[in-house]
Amino acid sequence: MVSHPPxxxxxxxxxxxGAAVVGDPGRTFFDVAEPATAAPEHLTVLLDPRHRDAVAVTQAGVVVAAPGAEAVRPDAxxxxxxxxxxxxxxxxxxxxxxxxxxxxxxxxxxDPAAEVHPTAWVGPFCYVGPGVRIHEGAQLMGHCVLYGDAEVGPESVxxxxxxxxxxxxxxxxxxVHAGAVLGGDGFRFIPHPERPVKVPQLGRVVIEDDVEIGANTCVDRAFLGETRIGAGTKIDNLVQVAHNVSIGRACLIAAQAGIAGSSRIGHRVWMxxxxxxxxxxxxxxxxxxAAQTGITGNVPPGKVMAGSPAVERALWLRIHAFLRELPRWLExxxxxxRMWGE
Structure with a gap:
């Protein structure tokens, strides 16, 4: 629902x-759009200086940017x-x-044994189980399920x-975006001639402050210790984080990445x-x-890796440059x- 209609x-x-206006303060807009497709009734934004050329020719009526950018198009x-x-x-x-x-x-x-702060919101058809604590300003949208003995910190959504x-x-x-699952059982089984034997997952999941977790991502509960996502890390949709994984601070993990059990991801890692x-x-x-990189062992700090099995990206680029030449060399x-063979 639009809280403040155009x-x-x-x-x-x-x-x-708390911003400043350069141009017509009364200029109206009804929606937002990319610079290339914006019309006079739209607002657009310049976040990256590399896109200045696109903003210079945009038809948007209002442009949001940092101070100094207005020189790109003085008439806007x-x-x-x-x-x-x-x-x-x-x-x-x-x-x-x-x-x-x-x-x-x-x-x-x-549940009567749950604690929900008066400033929190528990939306339609949610279930909050015993021992759950929902802190101030937290927002649970429709159909969320919190089994029990869980905690949602202040201002989390x-x-x-x-x-x-x-x-x-x-x-x-x-x-945490729609459909994500936090704390599901880790994938741990003991091989047996008749069938794999499930091992109970008794540990915890800790999601530190300012983390974002994409839609349908799964973060599994640890076997005995904890699965931890470090502060400020951003995880895209459809990512698998297995049991006992530790991810450091300020990481960026793109869609469909997978991290198997008990691995350690450092700080500021990009996947x-x-x-x-x-x-x-x-x-x-x-x-x-890089995308679709498959590492096979430990990776030292600061390395840039690509390929599967992974090698350093500079070597990977040289390998692929050579691969493009293979048909010519084969001919x-x-x-x-034909000339020299018997």
Whole structure:
């Protein structure tokens, strides 16, 4: 639901965000759009200086940017803020994308042994089990399930359909997107002639502050210790984090990446889409794994890896440059064979 319906004015947005207007303060806009597709009734944004050329020719009526960017197009109306993202958060609230509510929806079921702060919100058809603690300002959207003995920190948001198993702690300002599962059993079985024997997963999951977890991502509960996601780490959709994994601070992990059990990921590591980490390895701080990289062992800090099996990216580029030449060399060898072969 849109909390503040359009039209909006540049001045109204600037006042709400603590920004300044250069141009026509009364300039109205009704929606947002990319610079290339924006019309005069749209607002667009310049976050990356590399996109200045696109903004220079945009038809958008209002442009959000950092101070100094207005020289790109002096005839436009600019909303200037040292942190343009702060302006976008105001728009997100107006558009109903960052709702903040309080209380319990009539269809929510909250166990008497649970603790829900009065400023938190438990949405329609949610279930909050015994021993769960929901802190101030936390937001549980529709159909969330918290089994019991779990904690959701202040100002955290669990979107629709999130499932939180027991022995999970979610820190402050964490965002968990729809369909994610926190604390499911780790994949641990003992081989047996008749069938694999399941091993109980008795540990915990700890999600530190300011983490974001994408839709349908799974973070498994540890065997005995803990599975931990470090502060400020951002995880995309459809990522698998196995039992007893430790991920450091400020990491970026793209969609469909997988991290097998008991691996250690350092701080500020970037993993591209579908990158894979096997069990019981260590990936050092500041490592970069390109998309579809499959590492086979420990990776020292600072390395940039690519390929499967993974090698350093510079070598991987040379290998692929040579591979492109293989058909030409193969044809040469065939000609030589015809000329000199018996």
């Amino acid at each position: 039209p909006w004015t540049a001045d109204e947005l600037a006042q709400a965000a 109306t600019w909303v200037l803020h040292p942190d343009p993202v702060a302006v976008l958060w105001v728009l997100a609230e107006w558009l109903g994308l960052a709702p903040v509510r309080q209380g319990l929806h009539p269809t929510a079921q909250v 669990l979107h629709a359909g999130v499932v939180v198993y027991p022995r999970v702690r979610v820190g402050r300002r964490v965002i 591209g889409g579908q990158a894979g980490v096997p069990d019981h390895v260590t990936v050092g701080d500041d490592v970069r794994l 040469k060898f065939r000609r030589w064979d």
